Amino acid sequence: MSRAGLIQTLQQGAAEETAALWKDARAEADKLRLKAAREIDTERLANAQQAAATAQRIEQAATAAAEREARDIRMNAAIALAERLHGLALAELPNLRAQNPERLFSTLAAELPSLAWQKVRVNPADETLARQRFPQAHVECDTQISGGMETEAESGRIRVNNTLEARLETVWPELLSGLIATILPEASNDQSPARR
Numbered sequence: 001m002s003r004a005g006l007i008q009t010l011q012q013g014a015a016e017e018t019a020a021l022w023k024d025a026r027a028e029a030d031k032l033r034l035k036a037a038r039e040i041d042t043e044r045l046a047n048a049q050q051a052a053a054t055a056q057r058i059e060q061a062a063t064a065a066a067e068r069e070a071r072d073i074r075m076n077a078a079i080a081l082a083e084r085l086h087g088l089a090l091a092e093l094p095n096l097r098a099q100n101p102e103r104l105f106s107t108l109a110a111e112l113p114s115l116a117w118q119k120v121r122v123n124p125a126d127e128t129l130a131r132q133r134f135p136q137a138h139v140e141c142d143t144q145i146s147g148g149m150e151t152e153a154e155s156g157r158i159r160v161n162n163t164l165e166a167r168l169e170t171v172w173p174e175l176l177s178g179l180i181a182t183i184l185p186e187a188s189n190d191q192s193p194a195r196r
Contacts, residue, residue, distance in 0.1 A: 078180065085179055086172065090146075093164040097123065097147030105129045108148040108162050119152040121145060 097104055105126050117137045122130040124141040130149065131139050137151070148163035168175075 078184070081180070081183070082176055085176065089168055089172070089175075090165065093146035093168065096164060097125075101125065101147070102129060104147050105133070105149075109133050111162055112149075112151060112160055115151075115153040115158065117151045117153050118155070121150040123147055 105122075106129075117134050119140065120130050120134045120137045121140045121142045123145045124143060126147070126149070127139060127141055130137075134151075142150075144165075146164045148165075148167070150159070150161045150163060150166075152159050
C-alpha cells in the first residue's frame with residue numbers, strides 16, 4: 001500500500017471512527033435528554049402536587065379562620081342582641097306593674113313565706129300598699145324596683161327578693177332562648193352555610 005493509500009485508509013478509518021463516536025455521543029445525549037425530560041416531568045409533577053397540597057392547606061386554614069371569625073361575629077351579635085333584649089325587658093317592667101299595681105303587689109306578697117318581715121323595700125308607688133300589707137316592717141322605697149318587694153326577716157338572715165327584676169332574672173335564660181329562636185331561626189339550628 002502506498003503512502004497515499006495508507007493516508008486515505010487511515011482517514012477513512014478515522015472518519016468512520018469519528019462518525020461512530022458521534023453516533024454514540026448523539027445516542028448517549030438523546031438518552032440523557034430523555035432521562036432529563038423524564039426527571040423534569042417527575043419534578044414538575046411533584047412540584048404541582050406539593051403546590052396543590054400547599055394551596056389546599058392554605059385554603060383550609062383560610063376557611064377555618066373565616067368560619068371562626070364568622071362564628072365570633074355571630075356570637076358577638078347574639079350577645080349584643082341579648083343585652084338589647086334584656087334592656088327592653090327591664091324597661092317594660094314598669095308597664096307590667098302599671099297594668100294592675102294592687103293586684104300585682106298582692107299576688108307577689110302572697111308568695112312570701114309567713115314570717116315576721118322586718119324590712120321591706122318597694123317601688124315608691126307601692127309604699128302605701130307595703131305599709132298596709134307589712135305594718136310591723138320598716139318600709140324603704142327604691143326607684144330601682146319596678147314592682148314587687150325585697151324582704152328581710154331575722155335581722156337580715158332571711159332575705160327574699162320577689163321583685164319583677166328578680167323574677168325576670170330567674171326566667172331570663174329560658175325567655176332569651178325562646179326570643180332568640182324566634183328572632184333568629186338560624187341561631188337555633190347552629191348549621192354552617194353550605195360549602196361549595
